[in-house]
Amino acid sequence: xxxxxxxxxxxxxxxxxxxxxxxxxxxxxxxxxxxxxxxxxxxxxxxxxxxxxxxxxxxxxxxxxxxxxxxxxxxxxxxxxxxxxxxxxxxxxxxxxxxxxxxxxxxxxxxxxxxxxxxxxxxxxxxxxxxxxxxxxxxxxxxxxxxxxxxxxxxxxxxxxxxxxxxxxxxxxxxxxxxxxxxxxxxxxxxxxxxxxxxxxxxxxxxxxxxxxxxxxxxxxxxxxxxxxxxxxxxxxxxxxxxxxxxxxxxxxxxxx
Ligand code: F6R
Numbered sequence: 486x487x488x489x490x491x492x493x494x495x496x497x498x499x500x501x502x503x504x505x506x507x508x509x510x511x512x513x514x515x516x517x518x519x520x521x522x523x524x525x526x527x528x529x530x531x532x533x534x535x536x537x538x539x540x541x542x543x544x545x546x547x548x549x550x551x552x553x554x555x556x557x558x559x560x561x562x563x564x565x566x567x568x569x570x571x572x573x574x575x576x577x578x579x580x581x582x583x584x585x586x587x588x589x590x591x592x593x594x595x596x597x598x599x600x601x602x603x604x605x606x607x608x609x610x611x612x613x614x615x616x617x618x619x620x621x622x623x624x625x626x627x628x629x630x631x632x633x634x635x636x637x638x639x640x641x642x643x644x645x646x647x648x649x650x651x652x653x654x655x656x657x658x659x660x661x662x663x664x665x666x667x668x669x670x671x672x673x674x675x676x677x678x679x680x681x682x683x684x685x686x687x688x689x690x691x692x693x694x695x696x697x698x699x700x701x702x703x704x705x706x707x708x709x710x711x712x713x714x715x716x717x718x719x720x721x722x723x724x725x726x727x728x729x730x731x732x733x734x735x736x737x738x739x740x741x742x
Pocket of ligand 1: 529
């Protein structure tokens with residue numbers, strides 16, 4: 486991606502500055518297009534960003550009144566009201582803190598009787614919304630995006646995933662630290678669904694992400710590192726702290742003040 490003219494690097498001194506920058510970026514996008522179609526991730530990474538964004542709404546600097554959201558993924562086999570669900574996570578960190586009407590929140594239903602039909606419904610809902618304008622992404626240390634895990638092949642569209650032990654472990658905190666309570670399956674947008682968004686913004690912080698960020702940027706395109714497919718997109722921003730940027734070429738590490 487360093488050779489690409491379209492990927493933009495934004496490196497900040499710390500996690501908070503990166504979260505603020507992303508919140509400003511999203512708020513600007515909402516100003517330009519109040520009915521923005523916004524794709525959202527869960528995980529530890531976006532918590533500060535959601536905090537900054539809800540602060541901006543509190544201070545009247547941004548409004549979600551007309552925004553429509555689509556989350557990347559959800560566990561299968563638990564209802565949206567389950568305390569470990571991604572839906573509940575989003576309610577706690579963003580949805581209940583901003584003026585986003587519930588009818589404009591789109592989520593994969595982990596309780597769906599027919600997971601394949603649910604995936605199809607989600608794809609159609611994204612298409613009916615006119616496609617994703619901005620998709621915010623986090624990244625796993627193994628290069629996963631959403632629940633698109635490394636392996637010999639990737640699924641293009643929203644699909645049912647059998648979770649890797651590593652992913653279940655990293656989500657155990659949502660289930661009281663008990664691995665056996667973490668669902669074994671999930672539903673996730675596919676790589677093509679993600680790549681069809683008008684623009685992508687990847688947020689990462691901490692040195693634990695440095696190796697995979699460098700591989701995503703400097704390495705080959707491979708299903709063994711799903712995020713490497715971001716190299717195919719024409720409009721990607723990487724918002725990083727110095728830790729996550731620490732394995733990039735020195736040119737890409739220029740810190741924003
Ligand atoms: C979840 C998602 C995942 C996370 C990734 C990183 O919706 O999209 O790909 O972004 O697992 O998680 P954290 O932020 O906890 O390091």
